[in-house]
Amino acid sequence: MPILIVVNDPRDLPLQFEGSELVAAKTYLTDPHYAAMRGAKVFNLCRSYRYQSTGYYVSLLAAARGHKPVPKISTIQDLKSQTIIRVASEELEELIQKSLSPIQSNEFTLSIYFGRNVAKRHDLLSSHLFKLFESPLLRAVFVFNEKEHKWHLQNINPIAVNDIPEEHRPFVVEVAREYFQRRRTFSRKKAARYDLAILCNPEEKEPPSDVKAIDRFEKAAESLGLAAELIDREDYGRLGEFDALFIRETTNVLHHTYRFAQKAAAEGLVVVDDPESILKCT
Structure with a gap:
């Protein structure tokens, strides 16, 4: 995966990051070479992320190109x-x-x-x-x-x-x-078209789905060609790796489940329960 360090002006960067390519923000935004690049990880180190600033558009366009911007617009x-x-x-x-x-x-x-x-x-x-x-x-x-x-x-x-x-x-x-x-590797039982995150908490006393139910959800997902992975509250930053989020913790608007739902929805994931439903049920 290509690693791009995007800055407003490369001359202003006082550091050299090994294993990455330094790119001026204007070049990243306008050069067809970067538009055609596949699977790039884009570290946006622009001076500002304010709305409609250059830094804002770097993350916005990176996501539109299928690149992985850090930070994302939702962040x-x-x-x-x-x-x-x-x-x-x-x-x-x-x-x-x-x-x-x-x-x-x-x-x-x-x-x-x-x-x-x-x-x-x-x-x-x-x-x-x-x-x-x-x-x-x-x-x-x-x-x-x-x-x-x-x-x-x-x-x-x-x-x-x-x-x-x-x-x-x-x-x-x-x-x-x-x-x-650092390479992140995630086990997959078989190649799947979509990745499903199931948010759960094994320590919850009265969860909406018990261990047996979660196991059935995983098997059902696999039968439908989905790669299901159990995640917990520590995996907030990984939501962008999935196509859908299934929340199997008790939800509340003043709880991390609501924040997960908001972030997932903002990133275009299919979400159950969605933020609006959590608001109505709290």
């Missing part, structure tokens, strides 16, 4: 949503408190480079945030609530390449190299 929208950020903070509350407990100040900024942080103790939190908001370079701001005596995620935004501190750059190059070389 760009999620980064702007305080509701999504609040839900993410609630879901990761235990991890946030554990990771930030030694911090003495009332505000903390976490730099996330391809799911990693220069301080190893924050790697797990960085990884989870990267899965929720898959964008190459992120900066998350946490604030400490004195009354509640706990940390909250206040906002999370992309980092411009030029904003990476000089002392962090060798680390960024290394984690990028590791990320690009």
